[in-house]
Amino acid sequence: MSSSWFGKLTGEKEKHSSKLRWMxxxxxxxxxxxxxxxxxxxxxxxxxxxxxxxxxxxxxxxxxxxxxxxxxxxxxxxxxxxxxxxxxxxxxxxxxxxxxxxxxxxxxxxxxxxxxxxxxxxxxxxxxxxxxxxxxxxxxxxxxxxxxxxxxxxxxxxxxxxxxxxxxxxxxxxxxxxxxxxHDALSLFLVVTAFFFFMRSLEELSGDRKWVSNWAKLNKIKKGLSEFFGSNKRALLYAAMTGMAIGTVALTWKGYAYAVVIILVYFLIQLIIDKFREQDSLGITVAIFIMMMIAFLVILPWYGRNGILTKLNIFQGSLGRYYQIPLVIFLGAFGVGVYFTVTRDLPWVLSYSILAIAGVLFFTLGPNVIQSAAGQYFIENKLYSTIAEAQAPQFSRLVLAGGIVTFFLSWAGIGLAIWHVMGEWDR
Incomplete structure (x- = not known):
């Protein structure tokens, strides 16, 4: 008993000493x-x-x-x-x-x-x-x-x-x-916090391993997914924190879809890069699914209070469109992620050809879907033109918002980052 007490006391002293060293x-x-x-x-x-x-x-x-x-x-x-x-x-x-x-x-x-x-x-x-x-x-x-x-x-x-x-x-x-x-300042704080958690989730994902060796065999799928979830607990925890942050943004600002789309655009670009590099996209696809599903579940009680799940026209209603349109965009991007994940071993030419054919068929059969969805947020229309905050700023205002020197240094930084990325890619 005395040795256990002594060990506990020693551990507390080491923890305190570690905090002092960190300070x-x-x-x-x-x-x-x-x-x-x-x-x-x-x-x-x-x-x-x-x-x-x-x-x-x-x-x-x-x-x-x-x-x-x-x-x-x-x-x-x-x-x-x-x-x-x-x-x-x-x-x-x-x-x-x-x-x-x-x-x-x-x-x-x-x-x-x-x-x-x-x-x-x-x-x-x-x-x-x-x-x-x-x-x-x-x-x-x-x-x-x-x-x-x-x-x-x-x-x-x-x-x-x-x-x-x-x-x-x-x-x-x-x-x-x-x-x-x-709500602008609070919304931006939450958006930046969500981006930080998202970045940490990507950093914690385990390397270039192919988790599921064969997507055609159920036992291989079960084994691969079990190993993935066991090896990426920290990354998935950060993904869940990202989802909570995005959900908090949505409970502050109806325009949270912009934050969702920024993350999904990165996700799609990463899928394309992974396909060319013949890398497994399972990790980022699962992370995106966890963060977005948590976000949409968190905000459902508020955005769903007018019965949005029972209306046939998903683009109508006072709050329904603010929930359903981002959800549809997410499900579409997630579907592409699942497709690239399970077709990992197919040649990229074949994978892209199949995806292109499916896209043409989808937009041919439902041409109004993309217009209706994007028109709520991303395509200028008559209502959009009446909102002062939604108008694109003049170039001078854009530059001076961050400072002249800062603005042009940021572009130099982007160029330098691209140069470093290309160097890493070559290596």
């Missing part, structure tokens, strides 16, 4: 990140705070109609202890229409208000402060996942540089300043 190695990075966070929060809050609070509560809002509608939802939550479902003011004097704004942003404001209330005197003032400070807080907090992505990709110095550039970026400041009480 000694990384104290400078921690100080830098805290300093960058303070700088980011200060420049987002300093100039607007006095103006916003000058006349007392309710504080002044600077985010346009979106901010005031968010305030309406938050006030409803405080008064009724539930989310605003059907809003009688939407369509007035006709019967009210559903409030289609995802609930996470507004409820995070209420939670923040409860946390601040003991320090500011009352819940009303706490919620008001939580509301006007939210964009600045989440905007400043985004430097941390940016640092992690930069660190994992290029090293600590690059991560710190990326975090600092984001902190002072004009484009990010525009949507992350306090009083701009909208």
């Amino acid at each position: 000694e190695r990384n104290w400078d990075t921690i100080v830098c990140l805290i300093g960058i966070f303070i700088i980011a929060l200060t420049i987002r809050a300093y100039f607007a705070y006095d103006i916003a609070t000058k006349f007392g509560t309710p504080y002044l809002l600077g985010g346009g109609s979106d901010s005031h509608y968010n305030a309406r939802i938050i006030n409803y939550i405080l008064q009724n202890k539930e989310h605003l479902g059907t809003d009688p003011l939407r369509g007035y004097p006709l019967p009210g229409k559903p409030n289609v704004r995802p609930p996470l942003y507004q409820w995070s404001i209420v939670l923040g208000g409860h946390l601040l209330a003991p320090f500011v005197g009352n819940l009303d003032k706490g919620v008001q402060l939580s509301f006007i400070l939210s964009s600045g807080f989440w905007g400043a907090l985004t430097i941390f996942p940016v640092y992690l992505i930069g660190k994992e990709t290029f090293g600590k110095k690059a991560g710190i540089a990326g975090a600092f550039l984001l902190a002072i970026s004009a484009g990010h400041l525009e949507r992350g300043v306090i009083t701009n009480t909208n």
Whole structure:
């Protein structure tokens, strides 16, 4: 018993010593990140705070109609202890229409208000402060996942540089300043966090092994899948975390499909590269399936509350199209992934020919599917042209959003990265 107690005590001392050594190695990075966070929060809050609070509560809002509608939802939550479902003011004097704004942003404001209330005197003032400070807080907090992505990709110095550039970026400041009480800053924080988890999932996937030796034999499939799941637990855990992050984005912003499509575009490009290199695509296909299915299951209770699963026209309804269209896009990409995985050993010319024929048949039999799906998000239409935020920026605005030098250095960095990738490919 004494030896067991001594061993436990020794283990705790070693763990404590390991933490101290980690702090000694990384104290400078921690100080830098805290300093960058303070700088980011200060420049987002300093100039607007006095103006916003000058006349007392309710504080002044600077985010346009979106901010005031968010305030309406938050006030409803405080008064009724539930989310605003059907809003009688939407369509007035006709019967009210559903409030289609995802609930996470507004409820995070209420939670923040409860946390601040003991320090500011009352819940009303706490919620008001939580509301006007939210964009600045989440905007400043985004430097941390940016640092992690930069660190994992290029090293600590690059991560710190990326975090600092984001902190002072004009484009990010525009949507992350306090009083701009909208979901933009929170959504971007969650999207960047999801991309970090996705990157870590890819890094943890085991190498170039062909897990299933023969897709025509059931016993080989069972053995290969069992070995894959046993050897890639950490990678699949990161995939699940990616799915949770994407689901959180979707509960904050209906436009989460852009994040989904970015990941799926990378997925399809990787499938093409793997096919040319004769590598197994099972790992990334399973990871994509796990992350996307978790995301769509997490958001189903909200997006499915109007019966989207029972409507024949999947592109109609106040919320249905925001769920079903990304789901259809994911299922299509996943189907391509499964196809490339099971046809791994076929010549790429034959695989691509079969896929091309199937694609032609699909779009010939259902030509409106791609137009209907893409028209909701990615193809300009008359409704799209009326939304100011959806318009493409002028080139000068695009350059100045991150800074002239930063903009052109980023293109130089992309060229350098391509050069390194080509060198690795040759080796």
